[in-house]
Amino acid sequence: MTLSRVVVVGASAAGLTAAETLRREGFSGQLTIIGEERHLPYDRPPLSKQVLKGEWQPERVALRTREALDALDAEWLLGHRAVGLDAAGRAVELAGGTRVPFDGLVVATGVRPRRLPFGQDLAGVHVLRDLEDALALREALRSAPSVVVVGAGFLGAEAAAVARELGCSVSLVDPLSAPMVRQLGPVIAGRVARLHLEHGVDLRCSTGVAGFTEEQGRVTGVRLDDGTELAAQVVLVAIGSAPAVEWLRDSGLPLGDGLLCDEYCEAAPGIVAAGDVASWVHPDLGRLRIEHRMNATEQGMAAARTLLGHRVPFAPVPYFWTDQYDVKIQAYGRPSADADFAVVSGDRDEGPFAAVYGQDGRITAGVTWNMPREARALRARVMERAPWPHEAAAARG
Known part of the structure; x- marks a missing residue:
């Protein structure tokens, strides 16, 4: 054509x-x-x-x-x-x-951005997708003592980290068991949870949002499905x-x-x-x-x-990263909660580390925590679907 x-x-x-x-x-x-x-x-x-x-x-x-x-x-x-x-x-x-x-x-x-079925028209309730959203939320955080972030995926976890670094009191709410558990699986998600707790975030996992409280058209709090009410001058809805x-x-x-x-x-x-x-x-x-x-x-x-007629199947090695506080997490492939998991370098509980995910005796994904050089090496192993590192089996999550 x-x-x-x-x-x-x-x-x-x-x-x-x-x-x-x-x-x-x-x-x-x-x-x-x-x-x-x-x-x-x-x-x-x-x-x-x-x-x-x-x-x-x-x-x-x-x-x-x-x-x-x-x-x-x-x-x-x-x-x-x-x-x-x-x-x-x-x-x-x-x-x-x-x-x-x-x-x-x-x-x-x-x-x-997905939105909750209630409260999005209230002053103080934000989403974060485009430049205007980011600038509006940045301005709101300057004078917001209490912030609630609804959703602990990539966006919610990153925004919660920034709000804490700006001095806000932050609650991070998610119906799943840990931040980013869907993307990283339970072991690394547990480390992400501890990271936020160590920085003073009020982490409310396995908890849903039932509604907002408001006064004169402005949000004043978030009602959780366990009956708790969290004070909030700013709410970020980051539910995907x-x-x-x-x-x-x-x-x-x-x-x-x-x-x-x-x-x-x-x-x-x-x-x-x-x-x-x-x-x-x-x-x-x-x-x-x-x-x-x-x-x-x-x-x-x-x-x-x-x-243009140059038809080649699109077959990339998926890659993503996230920056939270002083931590950079990098991932190649498709990590999953039900895959085999092993740490191949470092200390998954305390220091930087690198880990792999696998299935049927082959590496299918790799994740690093503050190890950018190791991330590049893991990419090659994911591309090659390298054999599972049985020597690291004791570190399996």
Whole structure:
């Protein structure tokens, strides 16, 4: 298929990388990039860390200079929301009625924060997804003696750490047994729990939220399902995200947990997806949807190459990291709670350490705690599905 006009919907990391790859690999036709936010592409991981803490000003999260973006020779439609897709007529429909035609489409609309079924309209209740969210929450934390974070996954745990470092009294609430247990399994999640407790966080795991208390439209507290009430001037709801596919509901494209694609990131002829919104078939790991920064970049490149006819199955080694207090956790592969677990270096209870997860006698994932050099070595072992290190069996969790 010859491409003359490509439209990228989503102006964050995945969409930007797809656009850059198209140009770098020879596409010289008309390129349009649509973004719901008015900002040029910026990096999201620092929002819950450096930006929230006040160490970085907003301009520092820009992914590219203005000169680099100009070099793409693209039409930027920022501040425009895609509300529909006419797949047969090959056009993206924008709020206000504008239709943007294409013969190649990259869907990179990311995710939207999930919200509780109550209280989100109260002053003092926040979510954290975009730059405005981060700046609003940063301002609120400056004068908030008591903060409750609902949800102890990546985002909630990072934001709780920042709030404690800013001097706030922080409660971290989650219905699961430990922070990040779904992502890291019980052993490392237990170490994360201890990290927060040592920094003075009031950790309320295995506990749900029943409602908020309020006064004159402003949140004053959080009611837990065990009957406890926590005082709060600020509440951050960090209970996960949902893929932003509502604009595709009537498109005829396959939807599930995201836009469903094949192993080449293709959802339909001439339509590909990348980043948090994309659910694709990993040749080794099955159907995945990954909400991590590195995947957005790698999948943006892969999706663009598929559009250009360079069809190679997208088979990355998943990678994620999180920074909390003075700790950096890095992970390769797909850690799981039911996998074998072994520490291969260091002390899992006190010092830095490296650990592996495995199945059927092979390493399937690796995680390090303040051991960045060891993380790179673990990546190779995960890629190779190296044999299980039986000498480390005594350290199994």
